[in-house]
Amino acid sequence: MPDGPVGASERSAFSRQLSELKRDGSNLLVVGQRSSEGHSGVCRHLLGDDCAGRHRVVAFTQGESVCGYAPDDLDADGREIVRYDADDGSGADDDLSALGADVVDAVDALEARAEGFEPGELRLCFDSLGPLFVDHEPERLFRLLHVVTSRIRQVDGMGHFHLRVDRDSDHVNLLEPLFDAVVEVRDAEAGAEQRWHLRDGDVSTDWLQL
Incomplete structure (x- = not known):
């Protein structure tokens, strides 16, 4: 992947691939260990407004919010909430299976109420993967x-998953093949920044202000 700023051809490829991700369904892994502002900014952008x-x-997977x-x-009529509870008395494997089933069921419920989705209408935020690596x-x-991620792509949705570790973490290396892009965030003097790494075409952007 290029280390410096992308040129005109790379910018064109990046814009084209972003449009394709929204049209065809996509999953993004949002990483960065020390930028809560960056994670929040990307999350708000990807979840979108209440249109x-x-x-x-x-x-x-922890706390009471993403x-x-x-x-x-969020608009109550257009959202489903899934909470992960590792202390419900079931085994660890059952916890994880139940979490996956709950997320898929939530997508199914919204799809049924909407009588199908247009591309990009469904948005998923999963915050965060860190506790699951512990358990x-x-x-x-x-x-x-x-x-x-397969279910999100089936409905042409856009899912993003937070993991508060560095880009070169072993956890990121393990999970990256499942995702269409890795979005790296960091804090800078002018505010939080993001850098995208697209798997298709091996394209990376420079650091961009959120």
Whole structure:
């Protein structure tokens, strides 16, 4: 991937691929260890505003909100909430299976209410993958994400998954093949910045202000 600023051809390829991701369905892995502002900014952008026809699934594994929004901030008619509970008394494998089933069921419920989705109408935020690496074997988490990301693509949705580790982390290397792009965030003097790494075409952007 290029290390410096992208040239005209790379910018054109990047813009074209972003349009394709929105049209065809996509999943993004949002990484960065020390930028809560960056994670929140990307999350708000990818979940989008409350325009007509927007449907959202928010899944969180700790706390009572995803990083970009509290659930009550979102249109109740167009959202489904999934909470991960590792302390419900079931086994660890059952916890993970239940989480995957709950996310897929949430997508199914919204799809039924909407009588189908237009491309990009469904948005998923999964915040975050970090606790799941603590509770489960990485290979099982990989299988869970394969199921969830496949369902998002089936409905031409856009899913993003937060993982607060550095870009070169072993966790990122394991999961990256499941995703269409890795979005790296960081804090800078002028504010939070993002850098996109697209798998298709091996294109990376320079750091861009959020």
